[in-house]
Every structure is written in structure tokens, then in C-alpha cells.
Amino acid sequence: NAGVMQNPRHLVRRRGQEARLRCSPMKGHSHVYWYRQLPEEGLKFMVYLQKENIIDESGMPKERFSAEFPKEGPSILRIQQVVRGDSAAYFCASSPRGTGSYNEQFFGPGTRLTVL
Amino acid sequence: EDKVVQSPLSLVVHEGDTVTLNCSYEVTNFRSLLWYKQEKKAPTFLFMLTSSGIEKKSGRLSSILDKKELFSILNITATQTGDSAVYLCALNAGGTSYGKLTFGQGTILTVHP
Numbered sequence A: 001n002a003g004v005m006q007n008p009r010h011l012v013r014r015r016g017q018e019a020r021l022r023c024s025p026m027k028g029h030s031h032v033y034w035y036r037q038l039p040e041e042g043l044k045f046m047v048y049l050q051k052e053n054i055i056d057e058s059g060m061p062k063e064r065f066s067a068e069f070p071k072e073g074p075s076i077l078r079i080q081q082v083v084r085g086d087s088a089a090y091f092c093a094s095s096p097r098g099t100g101s102y103n104e105q106f107f108g109p110g111t112r113l114t115v116l
Numbered sequence B: 001e002d003k004v005v006q007s008p009l010s011l012v013v014h015e016g017d018t019v020t021l022n023c024s025y026e027v028t029n030f031r032s033l034l035w036y037k038q039e040k041k042a043p044t045f046l047f048m049l050t051s052s053g054i055e056k057k058s059g060r061l062s063s064i065l066d067k068k069e070l071f072s073i074l075n076i077t078a079t080q081t082g083d084s085a086v087y088l089c090a091l092n093a094g095g096t097s098y099g100k101l102t103f104g105q106g107t108i109l110t111v112h113p
Helices: none
Strands: A005-007 A010-013 A019-024 A029-037 A043-050 A053-056 A065-068 A075-079 A088-096 A111-115 B003-007 B010-014 B019-026 B030-038 B043-049 B056-058 B061-066 B071-076 B085-093 B101-103 B107-112
Touching (some): A019 A088, A029 B101, A043 A075, B003 B085, B071 B085
Antiparallel strands (some): A019 A075, A029 A043, A065 A075, B030 B085, B061 B071
């Protein structure tokens, strides 16, 4: 059973360009979460999605950032007009449907975004 | 706001030593507390704790939760160089935050041969 897949693993963008980060959850998982890890900081929650729905986007910056998890295909985290401060590791996690009250999340390897 | 504080921030030991990592938290509506190990890439799940006083154990690692005093500890016995990593404690709260994990800043463990 393959784990959570993320691509690309490394992404370099110039200021003002767009970054698209992809996440394929583990097989059978329909809940996806995105986290950001800035240099020398801990993991910070960004957004929680189920198929075709955004459940909690309380950690998303108000501008330039968006996320989707379509019926078919991977979840996408999109950053428009990137700035140097967006340079970070972006991790995706997934959890299975029907976990009830408990939320065990499994993480992907991350995408390291560098903005020049 | 939910909060997680880990201590110590870093720890250096020699192989064979036993270490205890601490995690204290503040939360309005507790659901679970999770421990992860992060090496150079993905955080790897270790334990999920939901009830006080019940020890979870996996090999040389064990963890316990105290919901009255709002803390958890992660013990590693007979440490090995492969245990060197950042250990992350995360809180899952209920209510409108039920999907979100709030992480501590991590404890950097270095095990020397």
C-alpha cells in the first residue's frame, strides 16, 4: 500500500510566478490536510479538505493561496505570485474515511519550495 | 487558542542512554495527542493517545498521557544512533478544529555512538 505521495519533491520559482503542489493520499483515504514548515519553525496547519469540499481553511493566508481536492485526481495547493517568504517545506497528510473521533494522519515526504 | 509546548528543545545523549521527552498542552476540547518522528523528510507516526494513564508501547519507545495535568511523555530506552531525529508532539482538538493538528516546536534528539 503506497503511502502519501507528493510532487514535485523540490520546486524552484522566481518571485511572481505560480507554484502548484500536488498530493495523492493513501489508498482508501478521503481526507487531506496541508501543513507548512518554515525554516526553524514547527509544522503549521493550513487547510483540511475532503473530496470536493474545503472543511477548514483557517490556517490559509488570505491572499494568493488556494487548495482543492477534486473528485478525481490529487489535491492541489496553489500559490499565486510567490514571494520569498513562501519558501518552506509543504507537507500533505491524509487520514482514512470513518476514523470517528480520532484523527491519525499520515504524512507525505513534502515539497520543498524555494523562491528566488 | 490551542497550544503545545515541548521540552527540552534539544537533547544530546550517548547510545544506550534512556531519554524522556515532554509535551504539555492547553486545549478547550481534547480529542487526542499524537507523537511523530521526523528525520529529513516526512513525519512518521509513532503513537496516538486518547486516555489518561494507559501506556502505549512499541519496541523501545513508550508514551503516556495525563489529561488532568495536561501533558504527555515519550520515553526511549537503550537509545541508538538511528533514534536521532526531531520528535514532534501534536494535539487534535474537537469542535470546529477537529481536522487540524497543532504541533509543538519539536525536540531535536542527537544520539552519539
